[in-house]
Amino acid sequence: MIKIAPSILSADFSCLGDEIRKIEKAGADWVHIDVMDGNFVPNLTFGAPVVKKIRNVTRMFFDCHLMVDHPETYIEDFAAAGADQIVVHAEATKHLHRCIQAIHAKGIKAGVALNPASSLTLIEEILPDVDMVLLMTVNPGFGGQQFISTVLPKISRLRRMLDMAGLRTDIQVDGGINAETARQVVGAGATVLVAGSYVYGAKDVNAAIKSLRG
Numbered sequence: 001m002i003k004i005a006p007s008i009l010s011a012d013f014s015c016l017g018d019e020i021r022k023i024e025k026a027g028a029d030w031v032h033i034d035v036m037d038g039n040f041v042p043n044l045t046f047g048a049p050v051v052k053k054i055r056n057v058t059r060m061f062f063d064c065h066l067m068v069d070h071p072e073t074y075i076e077d078f079a080a081a082g083a084d085q086i087v088v089h090a091e092a093t094k095h096l097h098r099c100i101q102a103i104h105a106k107g108i109k110a111g112v113a114l115n116p117a118s119s120l121t122l123i124e125e126i127l128p129d130v131d132m133v134l135l136m137t138v139n140p141g142f143g144g145q146q147f148i149s150t151v152l153p154k155i156s157r158l159r160r161m162l163d164m165a166g167l168r169t170d171i172q173v174d175g176g177i178n179a180e181t182a183r184q185v186v187g188a189g190a191t192v193l194v195a196g197s198y199v200y201g202a203k204d205v206n207a208a209i210k211s212l213r214g
C-alpha cells in the first residue's frame with residue numbers, strides 16, 4: 001500500500017489550514033512538514049509553533065522532516081506540538097541512535113533521512129530501530145527541483161537490505177516526485193511518496209494524488 005504525503009512547503013502559507021484540508025479531502029495519507037534551519041540546508045521554513053497551530057485543523061498523520069543541525073535539540077518541542085513522526089538526517093547528528101531513542105520515548109514514530117550523496121552504510125546499523133527511511137531524491141532545501149535518478153539503484157539496494165533483514169520498514173522518497181517518477185521509485189521499492197509542487201501546483205489536486213498512486 002503506497003502512502004502519499006504532500007509537502008506543505010509548496011502550499012500557500014497565508015492559508016495553511018485550508019491548504020491542509022484540501023489535501024485531506026483529496027485523499028492524501030500524511031502531511032509532510034519540512035522544517036529547515038538555514039544551517040543544515042540553505043533555507044528557512046517554520047518551527048514547532050506552526051506545527052502546534054495546524055494540529056488544530058486536522059487529525060492527519062504529521063510527518064515532520066527535520067532538515068536541521070543537532071535535531072536532538074528539537075525533539076521535545078515537535079513531539080509536544082503534535083508530530084506523529086520525526087525524521088532526522090543521519091548527517092546532522094553525532095548520536096543517531098540516541099536521537100532515535102529520544103523520539104520513540106515520546107511515543108511517536110522515528111525515521112532517518114539521507115541526502116542523495118550519502119551512503120546507505122551510514123544507516124545500516126540503525127535499520128532495526130527505525131520506522132522509516134527517507135531517501136532524498138533532490139538535495140534538500142527547496143521545492144520544485146529535478147528528480148535525481150541516480151538515487152533509484154540506492155532505493156532498490158535499501159529494499160534488498162531490509163528484505164534480507166526481515167524488516168518491513170517504509171522507504172520514503174522526497175523531491176521531484178510526479179506521476180512518472182512515482183512509477184519509477186515505487187518500482188524500486190519506495191512505499192511513501194512526498195510530493196510538493198506536483199500536488200500543490202496542480203489544478204486538480206484529487207487527480208494529482210490519484211496519479212501518484214498509479
Ligand SMILES: O=C(CO)[C@@H](O)[C@H](O)COP(=O)(O)O
Pocket residue numbers: 007009010032034065138139140141142143144145174175176177194195196197198
Ligand atoms: O524536503 C524537501 C525539499 O528539501 C521536499 O519535501 C520538497 O518540498 C519537495 O518538493 P517537490 O520536489 O515535490 O516540489
